[in-house]
Amino acid sequence: MAKPLFRLISLLENTASEITMSEISKSEKYDVIIIGAGAAGLMCAATAAFRGRKVLVLDHANKAAKKVLMSGGGRCNFTNLTVESENFICSNPHFCKSALNRYTQWDFITLVEKYQVEYYDKTSGQLFCTKSSRDIRDLLLAECQKSGARVQLKTAINKISVNADSTFTLQTIGNSYLCSSLVVATGGLSIPTMGASGFGYSIAQQFGHQLITTNAGLSPLTFNSKILNQFKALAGNSLIAEVSCEHNSFTGSILFTHKGLSGPAILQISSYWSKGKPLKINLLPDLDVLSWLQSNKQDRPDINLKTLLSTQFSQSISAFLVAQLNNVLFNGTSSESNIKLKQIEHKMINQIAGFLQNWVVYPDDLEGYRVAEVTTGGIATDEISSKTFESQRQRGLYFIGEVLDVTGQLGGFNFQWAWSSGHAAGEHV
DSSP: OOOSSSSSOOOOEEESTTTTHHHHSSSSEEEEEEOOOHHHHHHHOOOHHHHTOOOEEEOSSSOOOHHHGGGGTOEEEEESOOOOOEEEEETTTTHHHHHHHHHHOHHHHHHHHHHHEEEEOOOOOOEEESOOTHHHHHHHHHHHHHOOEEEEOOOOOOEEEOOOOOEEEEEEEEEEEEEEEEEEOOOSOOOGGGGSSSSSHHHHHHHTTEEEEEEEOOEEEEEHHHHHHEEEEGGOOOEEEEETTTTTEEEEEEEEEESEESSHHHHHHHTTTTTTEEEEEEEEEOOOOOHHHHHHHHHTTSBBBHHHHHHSSHHOOOOHHHHHHHHHSSSOOOTTTTOOOOSOHHHHHHHHHHHHEEEEEEOOEOOTTTTTTTEEEEEGGGGGGTTTBSSSTTTEEOGGGGGOOOETTTTTTHHHHHHHHHHHHHHHT
């Protein structure tokens, strides 16, 4: 259910009473103004300007596309070879289909190749820049320059008003701007050091749009101090595991940190996890663990359990797992390192296999927006056109990108949503 997140502020007025005709006549006039010089905003700007529209992009930041620059460890995972609606979280699972089908990953790859940007498939279809994420930023700015779209940075918007003729006036310190189409591409709340804020949500609410509760997405998970004391020797260790929460599961690397768990599989599941829910972790997803234990018990009865586990895990993880098994299965009565397979009853072998394939942990919280790659939730899509991205509450108002209640999984999907939604709106503004 949609829930309001921000109190209304006097940023925007839905009347023309405070904007005089003389003030409107002094305003710089554009067909389209886009708030936000990120991935979606720049894509929308170039698309609209190539159609002959007079376009202005405004952003309070000192650099365009900051999240593009820092993404993917500076290499920008700009799309994925396989993009489906199932790769996105949205209260309306059908909302993203139209835009994704009309501007696909292949369309953006064609643009990347047009600019001779070198890229590679890192894994599972995830496409990264070979050199630098600056290549994607520069591509977007080049498209804006070629199309004639103007990008203006270091510009904070103080007020947005709707005029009697349904045009919009945007006021900044010392200037005002007039447009017939206003596009909100302000992103979510993740990584506030990059300039993220709830600005777009406030605009949406004052036009009567509802918000789906936001949260940090693609975020590391933290644990309470009691569990962290058990984990502390594991910080820096990683392994391949399958991580599940309810009906969602992802297989990939997980990393033990001094705060909890991170790594691709953890980031993926974090977008589906909520406080109080358990995580189930299969520590050996590519192994028939029960058969492996049984065959080793028969063929190598004198081998220590810790020694056997060390063939699959690091020494520190093996010691941790034996200690956990000692507490859970043996009530702390067995030696941490000396228990041999021949000393373990058949029933216990089954329990050990179950533990290794279904280790249950209860995270305390998400690490939060400071490190989250995306924001889940956002502007509810039930009053946004899935074809044009225009508001059904206010003519000429559009919302695109991460500010909407559409969140991609890890792997280039959030950037593809920026390209697809930006292009779709750009074709109609």
